[in-house]
Amino acid sequence: MIDIKLLRENPKLVKENIKKKFQNDKLILVDKVLKLDEEWRKLKNEEDKLRSSRNNISKEISEAKKQKKDVSKLLKQAKTIPEEIEKTEEKRKKLETQIKEIMMVIPNIIDASVPIGKDDSQNVELKKFGKPEVPAYEIMHHSKLAEKNEWADFDSARETSGNGFYYITGDLALLHSAILAFARDYMVQQGFSYVIPPFMIRRKVVEGVMSFKEMDAMMYKIDGEDLYLIGTSEHSMIGRFIDKTISGKKIPLLLTSYSPCFRKEVGSHGLEEKGFYRVHQFEKQEMIVICEPEDSYKWYEKMWKYTVEVFEKMNIPVRTLECCSGDLADLKAKSVDVEAWSPRQKKYFEVGSCSNLTDAQARRLNIRIEGKGKIYFAHTLNNTVLASPRALIAFLENNQQKDGSIKIPTALQPYMAGKKYIGKITK
């Protein structure tokens, strides 16, 4: 959500930004909202004046009563005002709703450095980390490998819970916990504070953090309760700060959270594919930063690097792929995906996403900083440290040995009870 003042003062800039994002159908909204805003201000002024006269008459009544004077004439005069206020207020509130609806869909001003492009096919590779190698031996699909080692039971999960669920068992379950714990500790070492948030949130919080469309496609609702299962800990983490003014002394807030994540994944066909790639339930270590407006790009650069480092320590080659203007969600000013190398598919796949939302999310949720004698909107950022079981796919492929066993990188061994290898030798 951008500042309506920016729209008032510089509608041209807002329109240029919309064009950059190839959302030309939204261009008319700018003039529409300007008109509505002008009307709103007019009504607001009228209303203020009406209230002012009501307050004055009320005062007169109060004083007249004290002096035991007759107030019937004043009362008669006063009675007409509330009706007028109500009428004006009704109109104003209607306008307010319309304005807010439009402001919600006007995209955040993207950073000047964002590459211009229509959709994800025009995202730009920034840098490769590690060598994306394809070994001479065949890399087994993770679900086949899991089956051979009795590391997963998709068939039973389908019976108990449905497609898109899984049992992870034995050493793979250990590894799943290990990589999450490793990711958590890595972030703590970088100075982040560890948080376990609520895994369910109320509707009003959900509405704050996503659109109705997203809500329908993602969120599971608890029957008979005003509660939804979170799709990511970002929901409850950022929800914690709705309508809060944070003391400048506590800024930047560097938080890393763990949570299970639940997603309906409505309309995604990838769910048919066997394995861990697209599932209804996963676990994620996340990072959230709330900082001074001038520092958000400094944090943005640091944040995606942390993810790259975590994957490097797990011996997984990655690359960064910058979201082009058309692929950028409306709240985001800049965003980069971290993708892991798949030696089996000979291509990269998404394992994390780092975004700077500048002040758009903070304005929408009313998250402010108090300091230097001023109160102003914060900048907010979020990034995946590691999501499992998806990260396990990359792990099992890149650490797979010629004999079919899985080598545990040194950094992970303490989390795996010292084990250096897991898995049967199958070849």
Add this chain to the structure above:
RNA sequence: GCCUCCGUCGCAUAAUGGUAUUGCACCGGUCUUGAGAACCGGGCCUUUACGGCUUCCAGGUUCGAUUCCUGGCGGGGGCGCCA
């Protein structure tokens, strides 16, 4: 889940239908070598007006609601259930 009491700035507190009081803390400014003291100020909105809004939230009654009524949310105490 039930019964019961309660919700006013970060904390404490006043007003009990007449337009939110006071103290402490915090922050900014003035003064100062610096700190402290002292003094001035402190949220939001708009067309900056001796303007409007703000007593957990949403409604209602009223010329006027912190005060009365209804619902929600949050907290304390008691009972029940529970890893």
